[in-house]
Amino acid sequence: MKHPDEILFYVGTYGPADQPSIHLCALNIKDGEMRRIGGTAGIGNPSYITLDSRQQVLYAVSEKGSGEAAAFSVDAETMELxxxxxxATEGADPCYVSVSQDGKHVLVSNYSGGNINAYPVNPDGSLGEMTSNVRHQGAGVRPDRQEGPHPHSINPEPGSEWIMVCDLGLDRIMLYRLEAGxxxxxxxxxxxxxxxPRHLAFHPDGKRVYCINELNNTVTVFTYDAVAGTxxxxxxxxxxxxxxxxxSDDTAADIHVSPCGRFLYASNRGYDSVALFHIDSxxxxxxxxxxxxxxxxxxxxxxICQGxxxxxxxxxDNITSFRIDAESGRLIxxxxxxxxxxxxxxAPVN
Known part of the structure; x- marks a missing residue:
């Protein structure tokens, strides 16, 4: 199934539950060619997906009016789900799912519901009953997009107990800790x-956090103290x-730091591009x-997948591939x- 020169990755989509909506695909690292291997049905609008640290379970949110968080076991040989x-997330339109640093909880943010969730992870990787459901309060300055809270991502900081939530509706990053679930x-x-604020990227040195802001098309650079959580x-x-x-259709979307820590990438919708920034060491x-x-x-x-x-x-309706120039960071x-x-x-498979 997988060739020696390929990297596997899963793709979440806006697709109906009665058709394959999570796809298993492969990238050829010699020429950037991609192919679809198979797909999984049974979940509608899996708009965000992530793998656990052992690559044994895939978690997905079902972005719909009555939101759900789902778990899928990953076959070690075929990678089928x-x-x-x-x-249930008890909130509308969940749009982000992550796994806590210790692997014991799955975390979800609900964009339209304005709430965030925590679920314990059972021994088989399935989700236990919800242990936390926090609803944000307030509004922002833009009545068209910030009429209420809109948590857009929930990000466990690597190597610490801090969990950062970007709330697009409130123009805030909320810092949480998990205490007894x-x-x-x-x-x-x-x-x-x-x-x-939409998504975060953490620098490998643990001292910088980068936030992409959807509505004003900016990236905010933060210094970060992991001990104090500031x-x-x-x-x-x-x-x-x-x-x-x-x-009016120009909005920023996703953000990632290269593993080497020298480059930051941010995607633009409307201008339909990926911006490259050099990071001062x-x-x-x-x-x-x-x-x-x-x-x-x-x-x-x-x-970002191995260069x-x-x-x-x-x-x-397409995925495109780019080679990253190791010296300049430019996309080819x-x-x-x-x-x-x-x-x-x-979601790349490591």
């Missing part, structure tokens, strides 16, 4: 009004080039270096694309 059941709020960090904003950088005049500050058109529309999510970047273009288009209906999340 088998359902392990699901749990309960998500307990410790402090809040404010972003500029109308920023719309974030201090240092810089706000546009994700769009100076010459570009943004329209001393300060962590960003310098814009390049913008690469993704070869599709609405790159909601992308992933490659894969962009999920939701609006054009391969010309290869994989047709997948409404791809919105890529």
């Amino acid at each position: 088998a359902p392990l059941g699901s749990r 309960k998500l307990v709020l410790q402090r809040e960090v404010s972003l500029p009004e109308g920023a719309g 974030l201090k904003a240092l810089q706000h950088v546009p994700t769009l080039p100076e010459h570009y005049v943004p329209g 001393e300060t962590g500050l960003l310098t814009a270096a390049d913008w690469q058109i993704t070869g599709g529309r609405t790159p909601r999510n992308f992933a 490659w970047l894969l962009a999920a273009n939701q609006g054009s 288009p391969t010309g290869n694309e994989l047709g997948i209906s409404s791809p919105v999340c890529i």
Whole structure:
């Protein structure tokens, strides 16, 4: 099934439950060609997916009015998925799922519901009954997008007990800790009004956190103290080039730091591109270096895979591959694309 020169990855989509909506695919690391191996049905709109640290269980959210979080066992030989059941999120449109650092809890954020959840992980990887359901309160300055709370991601910080939640509706990053299965709020960090914080990326050195802000198309650079759990904003950088005049459909989406810690990438919808920033090794500050058109529309999510970047273009039903130049960080288009209906999340298999 898997060739020696291939990397496997799963793709979450906006697809109906009666059709394959999570796809298993492969990337050829010699030329960037991709292929679809198989798919899994039984879950509608799995818009965000993640694997546990042992690559034995895949967790997905079902983004719909009555949200659900689901677990699937991963076959060690074929990498096929088998359902392990699901749990209600008691909130609408869950859009992010993660696993706590100790692997004992699965965490979910519900965009429209305005709430976040924690579930214990059973020995077989399935989800136990919900142990925490926290609903945010308040609103932001934009009535069209910030009429209420909209937690967009829930991010366990590598190597610590801190859990950071980006709330797009409140312009805040909320810092939680898990205490006996309960998500307990410790402090809040404010972003500029109308920023719309969406996703986070952690620098490998553990001293910097980068936040992509959906509504004002910026990246905010924070210094981070993992002991105290404090974030201090240092810089706000546009994700769009100076010459570009943004329209109403221009929103920032995903963000990742390269494993080497030298490059940061951020995706733009509308301009349909991935921005490259160079990271100063001393300060962590960003310098814009390049913008690469993704070869599709609405790159909601992308992933870095062993020197490659894969962009999920939701609006054009395709995934495109790029080689990452090791010296400059620039993305080199391969010309290869994989047709997948409404791809919105890529989870590489390590």
